[in-house]
Amino acid sequence: MHGGLKMFLDQEDGGSVYWxxxxxxxxxxxxxxxxxxxxxxxxxxxxxxxxxxxxxTSATLGTGDAQLTYFRERVGAEHVPAVKIGSPFDYQxxxxxxxxxxxxxxxxxxYERMLVHWIERVLIKTEGKAFVLFTSHRLLKSVAETxxxxxxxxxWKLLAQGMGIPRQKMVEEFRQDVNSVLFGTESFWAGxxxxxxxxxxVIITRIPFAVPDHPLTAARLEEIEAEGGNSFMQYSVPEAVxxxxxxxxxxxRTKKDEGMVVIxxxxxxxxxxxxxxxxxxxxxxxxxxx
Numbered sequence: 001m002h003g004g005l006k007m008f009l010d011q012e013d014g015g016s017v018y019w020x021x022x023x024x025x026x027x028x029x030x031x032x033x034x035x036x037x038x039x040x041x042x043x044x045x046x047x048x049x050x051x052x053x054x055x056x057t058s059a060t061l062g063t064g065d066a067q068l069t070y071f072r073e074r075v076g077a078e079h080v081p082a083v084k085i086g087s088p089f090d091y092q093x094x095x096x097x098x099x100x101x102x103x104x105x106x107x108x109x110x111y112e113r114m115l116v117h118w119i120e121r122v123l124i125k126t127e128g129k130a131f132v133l134f135t136s137h138r139l140l141k142s143v144a145e146t147x148x149x150x151x152x153x154x155x156w157k158l159l160a161q162g163m164g165i166p167r168q169k170m171v172e173e174f175r176q177d178v179n180s181v182l183f184g185t186e187s188f189w190a191g192x193x194x195x196x197x198x199x200x201x202v203i204i205t206r207i208p209f210a211v212p213d214h215p216l217t218a219a220r221l222e223e224i225e226a227e228g229g230n231s232f233m234q235y236s237v238p239e240a241v242x243x244x245x246x247x248x249x250x251x252x253r254t255k256k257d258e259g260m261v262v263i264x265x266x267x268x269x270x271x272x273x274x275x276x277x278x279x280x281x282x283x284x285x286x287x288x289x290x
Contacts, residue, residue, distance in 0.1 A: 008032045016035060037220055042076075047077070054080075056071075059249060060246050062280070063237075094259075097263070100118055112142065115143060123203075126260065128180055129198060133185070133208075159173055170182060180198075202250050204262065207244065207267055248282065
């Protein structure tokens with residue numbers, strides 16, 4: 001503890017960023033945080049140096065680039081061979097992707113009303129059985145409150161993050177109640193495994209761009225800009241692509257799974273960078289809904 005406090009208070013490492021973070025359900029715990037802005041120089045000699053053997057593997061290392069360039073540069077594996085193996089799943093048959101082009105921009109005043117409208121329509125298609133993934137706790141809470149009557153009329157259980165139910169308990173209840181719907185944020189985009197009919201629909205409410213005012217994100221963006229780069233295209237977009245792929249990846253967990261992914265953010269078809277997101281998705285049929 002003494003060593004950790006000294007490291008935080010002295011802040012002698014110019015390559016790191018330091019901040020204080022509120023933690024816990026009621027925000028009464030305070031944690032001193034410190035993290036390196038660039039990890040490549042630290043990991044390269046440990047994992048990828050001469051006489052080192054390391055295999056890094058995941059379903060979401062790539063951003064649509066077969067050489068996994070973004071990941072390799074971030075972790076110091078620039079000279080390590082990259083292999084894109086593919087998937088054992090038949091996405092053409094198991095999954096369909098829908099993009100709602102008529103959705104307004106997330107900054108539009110009508111965005112939340114239209115979000116509720118489309119979530120209701122899509123949930124009716126699959127009779128619940130859905131993850132609805134948010135990037136904002138505030139928006140999740142507001143949409144959940146607005147849709148209370150809808151879920152009551154349909155007799156579907158709504159499990160919303162922030163209700164005080166532990167994450168694992170929410171997942172277990174979702175598995176057991178086949179028509180239930182789960183509203184989740186950050187921790188539900190990855191690391192959650194629900195095979196079978198219980199999860200037949202994944203609704204992405206918004207492209208998962210990282211919050212630019214988080215100290216670590218802000219420091220990484222500043223470093224790219226200071227070096228003359230484009231922080232949005234070099235960091236924000238690739239990070240969001242990986243996060244989107246993780247969210248979409250919740251749907252198909254076995255060769256028997258089937259279902260649909262619905263993206264309620266029209267920027268994937270209206271913005272130039274949107275092509276990067278579409279190209280990174282599994283090779284399933286994509287339908288743009290006007």
